[in-house]
Every structure is written in C-alpha cells, then in structure tokens.
Amino acid sequence: MKRRAILTSGLSLLLAACGGRTVKGEIVLNEELLVRAGRGDAAGVRDALASGADVEARDRLRRTALLLAAAGDHVEVAEVLVTAGADPNAQDSRLDTPWLVTGVTGSVAMLNALLPAKPDLTVRNRYGGVSLIPACERGHVDYVREVLKTGIDVNHVNDLGWTGLLEAVILGDGGPPYQEIVRLLVAAGADVDLADRDGVTPLGHAVAKGQAAVAALLRAAGAH
Structure with missing residues (x-):
C-alpha cells in the first residue's frame, strides 16, 4: 500500500x-x-x-x-x-515556410494575415528564391503588386541565376498578366539589364521567346 x-x-x-x-x-x-x-x-x-x-x-x-x-x-x-x-x-523539410508559400499560392489575403507576424522577407526557398520570384513565375499579378510594397528585394537572384523579372519572362507566356508584372517590377526598381548566368538579359529572352509586348516594355524602360 x-x-x-x-x-x-x-x-x-x-x-x-x-x-x-x-x-x-x-x-x-x-x-x-x-x-x-x-x-x-x-x-x-x-x-x-x-x-x-x-x-x-x-x-x-x-x-x-x-x-x-x-x-x-x-x-x-x-x-x-x-x-x-x-x-x-518555420521551414519544413522542403525549406518552405508559411511566408514563402504565399508566393506560390498568390494569396494577397494570406500575405496580409502573415505580415503582423513580421516574416523574414529574405528567407529563401529550396531554389534560393524569395517569395516574389515564384509569384512572378506563376503570373500572380495582385500578389506581386502587394509584396513589392513590403520592401522585398526586387533584384534578388535565386540559385538558378534568375530574378523575378527573368522568371516572368523565361517562364511566362508574355500575356497580359506577365506584361503587368513586368510593369510592376520596373516601377519598383528592377534592373532591366541584370542578365542570367549565360549573360542573356530579360530583353534578350523576351525577343527570343517572341514576347513582343514584353520586349517593348523593357525597351521603354531602357533595357539593352
């Protein structure tokens, strides 16, 4: 007992x-x-x-x-x-974080829900990119517009040697959403002549892909 x-x-x-x-x-x-x-x-x-x-x-x-x-x-x-x-x-096994995921989904509402938690805008995904880059790739116009207001690095270069601008041109189709993203990036100070690892500029890629409207926007911004 x-x-x-x-x-x-x-x-x-x-x-x-x-x-x-x-x-x-x-x-x-x-x-x-x-x-x-x-x-x-x-x-x-x-x-x-x-x-x-x-x-x-x-x-x-x-x-x-x-x-x-x-x-x-x-x-x-x-x-x-x-x-x-x-x-x-908080990163998972694929190096995703709640904040980085918003760049993939393109959810502006989620972006705004997470901002009070003061996310680290420099945290990189498994490709070495910040949240802006997948948003540019996927054509998330509204997200790109909002995330640029946070002061995120518009010229961040990922592990592939690409910026958001390069991704929008290389992986986009040159249609209206991608044209608007190019406008937003240029207005936010994107370096229109920042080339990839092979020395090809956003304008070079736009011309090669037949994206006439995007090429015109880049030329208007002073691209060579």
Whole structure:
C-alpha cells in the first residue's frame, strides 16, 4: 500500500508538472491542431490551442499548423495562429515556410494575415528564391503588386541565376498578366539589364521567346 501511495503521488506530481496532461495527450492535441489547421477549421484550432497544443507542432514533413493553413489559404486559421505567436519563418523539410508559400499560392489575403507576424522577407526557398520570384513565375499579378510594397528585394537572384523579372519572362507566356508584372517590377526598381548566368538579359529572352509586348516594355524602360 505504501509503495502504491508513493507511485500515485509521483504520478500526480508529473501530471501537475505537465499541466495535467500526459505526453500522449499532448501528442494527440498537436495532431489535432495540425489536422484542423489543414482543414481550415478555425474553431477547432482555437480549441486545440486552448487545450494546450503546441503552436509550433510539426507533422512528419516538418510542416507547422501555420504552414498548412497558408498552403490551404485558410486565412482565418492563419490569423488565429499568428495571434497565438506562430512563426511565419518555420521551414519544413522542403525549406518552405508559411511566408514563402504565399508566393506560390498568390494569396494577397494570406500575405496580409502573415505580415503582423513580421516574416523574414529574405528567407529563401529550396531554389534560393524569395517569395516574389515564384509569384512572378506563376503570373500572380495582385500578389506581386502587394509584396513589392513590403520592401522585398526586387533584384534578388535565386540559385538558378534568375530574378523575378527573368522568371516572368523565361517562364511566362508574355500575356497580359506577365506584361503587368513586368510593369510592376520596373516601377519598383528592377534592373532591366541584370542578365542570367549565360549573360542573356530579360530583353534578350523576351525577343527570343517572341514576347513582343514584353520586349517593348523593357525597351521603354531602357533595357539593352
């Protein structure tokens, strides 16, 4: 009986130190948080956090709840997590972060939801690019317009040797969205003569790809 009392007392102290939760219980709460965030369930995320889930818990791919919310464009969930102190710079196994994901999705609403968390605008993805670059590649005009207001480096060069301007020309189709992105980048101070590793400039690529409208915009900006 005395031994049982000692064990019971020790367990009580351990539970008290853990806030009344077992380690298994905390794991379940963290999993619940991640699932709810991925589904866009803001109420479920609030409940999981209130019950003691770790706001920086990660899944097997090292994704946090905030990254899952950003990937799914679940803005309300992201707002809940940012208020709870979630890190917008937490990188997963592919080097994605909640902030970097916004450049891929092109979500202006998510961009604005994450800004209060003061994301690091210099964090690089697995290609060495900042969030502006995939947005230029994918033709996310509204996102490019908004992210340029943050002071992000418009001339950042990724591991391929490309800037946002080069990506817009090389990987774009020269259509109206890409023409507008070129205008926005030029207005933000993009170096129109900054060439790739082979020495080919944005204008050179535009001409080679038959993007007459883009080439005209670059020439008007003084490109050679």
